[in-house]
Structures are given as C-alpha cells and as structure tokens.
Amino acid sequence: MKKDHDQNVEKLIEMAKGVRTCMLITNEKDAENLSGRPMSINKIDEDGCIWFFTKASSYKIDEIEESKKVSIAITNESSNNYLMIHGTATLVNDKTKMKELWSAIMKAWFPLGLDDPDMTLIKVTPNEVNYWDSSSSKMVVLFNILKAIVTGKEYAEGEHGKIKL
Amino acid sequence: MKKDHDQNVEKLIEMAKGVRTCMLITNEKDAENLSGRPMSINKIDEDGCIWFFTKASSYKIDEIEESKKVSIAITNESSNNYLMIHGTATLVNDKTKMKELWSAIMKAWFPLGLDDPDMTLIKVTPNEVNYWDSSSSKMVVLFNILKAIVTGKEYAEGEHGKIKL
Numbered sequence: 001m002k003k004d005h006d007q008n009v010e011k012l013i014e015m016a017k018g019v020r021t022c023m024l025i026t027n028e029k030d031a032e033n034l035s036g037r038p039m040s041i042n043k044i045d046e047d048g049c050i051w052f053f054t055k056a057s058s059y060k061i062d063e064i065e066e067s068k069k070v071s072i073a074i075t076n077e078s079s080n081n082y083l084m085i086h087g088t089a090t091l092v093n094d095k096t097k098m099k100e101l102w103s104a105i106m107k108a109w110f111p112l113g114l115d116d117p118d119m120t121l122i123k124v125t126p127n128e129v130n131y132w133d134s135s136s137s138k139m140v141v142l143f144n145i146l147k148a149i150v151t152g153k154e155y156a157e158g159e160h161g162k163i164k165l
Numbered sequence: 166m167k168k169d170h171d172q173n174v175e176k177l178i179e180m181a182k183g184v185r186t187c188m189l190i191t192n193e194k195d196a197e198n199l200s201g202r203p204m205s206i207n208k209i210d211e212d213g214c215i216w217f218f219t220k221a222s223s224y225k226i227d228e229i230e231e232s233k234k235v236s237i238a239i240t241n242e243s244s245n246n247y248l249m250i251h252g253t254a255t256l257v258n259d260k261t262k263m264k265e266l267w268s269a270i271m272k273a274w275f276p277l278g279l280d281d282p283d284m285t286l287i288k289v290t291p292n293e294v295n296y297w298d299s300s301s302s303k304m305v306v307l308f309n310i311l312k313a314i315v316t317g318k319e320y321a322e323g324e325h326g327k328i329k330l
Contacts (some may be wrong), residue, residue, distance in 0.1 A: 037295070069198075075239075075240050084190075108310040111318060130201070149272045
C-alpha cells in the first residue's frame with residue numbers, strides 16, 4: 001500500500017509539473033455559487049499534499065474555516081494534462097514550515113518576508129485525484145486528432161483515471 | 166444596460182481567447198465531492214453563453230439533469246488570465262444549432278458526424294464571471310514580480326473583478 005501511495009504521489013507530481021497556477025475552489029455551504037480563485041502552487045510534497053502561501057486576512061481563509069472541503073482544478077495545457085483534485089484544507093501557522101517553503105520570489109507578494117504577521121500556509125491533503133493524462137505534446141495530440149478524422153475512428157483522449165490518496 | 170452587457174461579454178470573450186480547454190464543474194447535491202472534467206469550449210456566443218458538444222450518454226448529463234448549476238474554471242497561462250464562471254447549464258438537442266456550431270475537427274470525437282444519435286450540446290448561461298486579468302505576457306509578469314522584490318512593494322497582480330451577466 002505504501003508503494004502504491006508513493007507511485008500515486010509520483011504521478012500527481014509528474015502531471016502537475018510546470019504548472020504555476022491552479023484554481024482553488026472552496027465550497028461554502030449556503031453560498032449561491034462555489035468560490036474559486038487562482039493560486040500559485042508552492043509545492044507538492046512527498047505525501048501528495050499541496051502547499052500555498054496566502055494572506056491570513058484573505059476571505060478564502062474564512063471560507064476554509066467554515067468548510068475544509070476544497071477542490072483544485074489544474075489545466076496543464078503545455079503537457080495536455082488535466083487534474084481535478086478533492087481534499088481537505090488545513091491552515092498551517094508554523095514558522096519553521098514557512099521557512100522551509102519560502103523562496104526569494106515570495107517577497108513579491110510578502111515584502112515583509114517571513115516576519116509578515118499576515119501570512120499563513122494552506123495545506124491541501126488530497127483524498128481523490130481525477131486525472132486526464134494525454135502525456136503528449138500539442139503536436140502529437142493534433143496528429144492523433146487528425147488521424148481520428150481521417151480514419152473515422154473516435155479520438156482516444158489519453159488515460160483517464162482516479163487515484164485515491 | 167444593453168451596452169454594459171455587450172461590453173461584459175466582449176471582456177469575457179477577450180479573456181478566454183485562445184483557451185481550448187476549461188474545467189466544467191458540476192455540483193451534485195449529495196455527492197461527496199464536486200465533479201469536474203476538462204471540456205473543449207466550442208464557442209462563446211454574443212450573449213456570453215458557452216457551448217460544448219458532448220455525448221448524450223455521458224455521466225455529466227445525469228449530473229446536469231439533477232442540478233443545472235455549474236461552474237467553469239479557465240486558466241489562460243499564455244495571457245495570465247484566470248476566470249471562474251458560474252451559471253446555468255441547459256441541454257440543447259437542436260440539430261440546426263449543432264450544424265451551426267459543427268466544424269470538421271469535431272469528427273475526431275464524433276466519427277458519425279451530425280447524424281450521431283449520442284450527441285448533445287451543453288449551453289452554459291453565465292450569471293457571474295470572476296476574473297483575474299493581468300493582460301500581460303509572461304515576460305511582463307516576471308518583470309513586475311522582480312520589480313516588486315527589488316523595491317519591496319507588494320506585486321500588483323492585475324485587475325480582479327466580477328461581472329454579472
């Protein structure tokens with residue numbers, strides 16, 4: 001099981017490779033609509049958890065405090081991979097962890113650096129990862145689409161699966 | 166009001182330009198998780214409605230029949246635009262409309278062409294569009310991030326707004 005888990009995490013990391021920005025979707029119970037916003041992925045760790053830096057005062061923190069169930073939509077157009085991840089969000093206010101994940105570029109969003117009192121981490125622990133993995137370049141996808149048209153056979157979109165983490 | 170509506174639709178079309186694939190998110194009432202899958206956008210029309218071809222037998226059709234409230238996540242990494250659209254889905258089984266939206270490339274998914282009995286259109290009429298519009302190339306975004314780091318001023322992420330359609 002441990003081995004399966006590691007392989008699943010590897011697959012998740014591989015498919016999200018090169019993606020800087022995902023859509024983090026919170027689901028307020030009585031809200032009219034879902035709530036989504038683009039977020040920079042800081043790291044996907046060896047447990048498959050997805051880490052984000054954010055402002056502690058931002059509205060999404062209130063939403064997460066109300067409901068920890070979140071989803072993450074990733075569209076990786078360069079590699080034609082698509083992910084829909086469901087999981088549980090936790091707010092992590094651990095300076096040691098922040099220091100570990102910090103990089104110089106974060107200064108653009110947090111000019112005060114790690115001393116910024118309005119900084120927190122969101123950790124999303126996935127319980128389900130739905131993926132559409134064509135693992136092909138745009139050229140290959142295009143070629144396969146053309147082949148389907150010419151041969152009259154339905155285009156095989158690549159592998160679609162579900163991972164439980 | 167008509168003019169506002171037209172301008173809002175224009176903005177929506179402009180921001181989604183060049184995006185082939187979005188994440189269509191359905192929200193089953195008693196489901197454990199949201200349900201999302203990548204979908205090719207066929208067209209955004211002059212009313213701001215977003216059209217998709219799909220198989221009538223696919224599971225998402227059942228979901229839409231149960232709850233017409235859907236969301237669409239668009240991440241346009243090439244132009245650094247991000248959209249979270251909320252709206253109402255309608256199933257459209259109108260052959261004339263299908264003919265209007267049909268293009269040769271659709272044959273890859275529907276080898277039988279417009280005669281395919283397992284074909285339907287999903288029309289999403291948006292009621293709210295949340296957008297994050299940097300309208301900048303990757304180079305400009307990178308430059309602005311670096312500038313923020315050097316000057317110690319927080320990076321201005323570009324325009325964020327909400328359109329009601």
